[in-house]
Amino acid sequence: MASNNYFNYKIQERKSGTLVSLELDTHCFRTFATGKTLTEAIDSSKANMLECLAMMAEDGENPLAALSFGRPGAQSVILNDEALFPLILRYARSCSGLTRKAMAERSGMNAEAYANLERPGSNTSPEYLQRIERVLGVSLMVGDWSRDRASRQDARRTIREKQRAEGKVHARLNADAEQFRRLTVRAMEFILGRTVSNEWLEEIVVALPVITQLSQELMERRRRASRELGEAIRREFPAEGKHD
Numbered sequence: 001m002a003s004n005n006y007f008n009y010k011i012q013e014r015k016s017g018t019l020v021s022l023e024l025d026t027h028c029f030r031t032f033a034t035g036k037t038l039t040e041a042i043d044s045s046k047a048n049m050l051e052c053l054a055m056m057a058e059d060g061e062n063p064l065a066a067l068s069f070g071r072p073g074a075q076s077v078i079l080n081d082e083a084l085f086p087l088i089l090r091y092a093r094s095c096s097g098l099t100r101k102a103m104a105e106r107s108g109m110n111a112e113a114y115a116n117l118e119r120p121g122s123n124t125s126p127e128y129l130q131r132i133e134r135v136l137g138v139s140l141m142v143g144d145w146s147r148d149r150a151s152r153q154d155a156r157r158t159i160r161e162k163q164r165a166e167g168k169v170h171a172r173l174n175a176d177a178e179q180f181r182r183l184t185v186r187a188m189e190f191i192l193g194r195t196v197s198n199e200w201l202e203e204i205v206v207a208l209p210v211i212t213q214l215s216q217e218l219m220e221r222r223r224r225a226s227r228e229l230g231e232a233i234r235r236e237f238p239a240e241g242k243h244d
Contacts, residue, residue, distance in 0.1 A: 005064060005079050005146055006072040007049055009033075009042070024049060028056065028066035042077055050083060050120050057091035062145075064088075069146050081142040083120060088145055090118045092136045107131045 012032070013021040020041040022033045026049075033048050035041030053063035064084070072078055093103050104114035108131060116122055117132075124132075133140055189195060 004072055005067045005069055005084060005142070006076045007045075007067055007079070008073065008076050009045055010075065011038075014038075026066040027068070028061075045077060046079070046083070049077070049079070050087070053087050054090060054118075054120075057087045058094055060091070060094045063091055064145055082123070084142045085140065086118050086120055086122050088140055088142055089132070092138055092140060093118070096136055098135075103132070103135065106135045 008025045009022045010025065011020065012023050013019060018036060020035050020038050022041045022045050024031045024033060024045050029052060031048050031052055033041050033045035035044050053066060056066060057063045064087075067079065068076075093100070098106070100115050100118070101111050104111045107114065107128065109128060117124055129140065139145075
């Protein structure tokens with residue numbers, strides 16, 4: 001089975017010959033559709049979905065991001081390229097910042113003819129398609145956008161896997177740090193001959209940088225005092241150590 005753009009549905013309620021209610025499931029939103037039969041409900045779900053996707057496209061959001069891409073299941077509705085082309089066109093035009101009137105003028109079309117292209121069921125000639133693509137600077141082939149979206153999904157999966165791996169590394173580091181803390185407590189209790197509380201250990205940990213800094217300053221003062229003493233001795237006994 002070929003890869004397709006599709007959305008899934010769940011049957012919420014089914015009364016034969018009177019009502020079928022469907023819940024439509026996408027990656028970005030949820031909506032509902034009803035009909036007297038399952039076929040009517042599915043047809044209604046397509047219309048509702050295309051309307052929601054058109055609003056996404058107009059707001060500058062990729063409409064294909066709401067759909068699944070790949071092999072649809074039993075309770076899935078496929079949206080073919082003819083249904084998705086107006087959405088891709090609307091999305092690309094919205095991202096460019098151009099109005100429908102400006103797009104029509106730059107593509108050499110009248111405003112009404114161009115507006116029809118952004119409506120469901122529209123079609124255009126290869127010549128006008130090439131003109132529009134030159135104005136927008138992108139391909140409007142649905143397959144290109146689907147593959148690009150699929151590659152981004154793969155990238156997101158890779159990022160999630162990396163985050164999980166990093167989470168395991170951090171957990172391991174935290175476990176090692178806790179083990180080191182326990183060993184430190186045992187060593188201090190052995191040396192001091194007393195129980196070391198967590199509060200006391202935290203105070204020691206906090207004080208260690210200060211103690212280290214004071215120790216370094218004290219050593220530096222001793223070295224400076226030693227140099228000053230040596231210079232004073234050389235000034236006081238300039239001939240010390242010299243032979244005639």
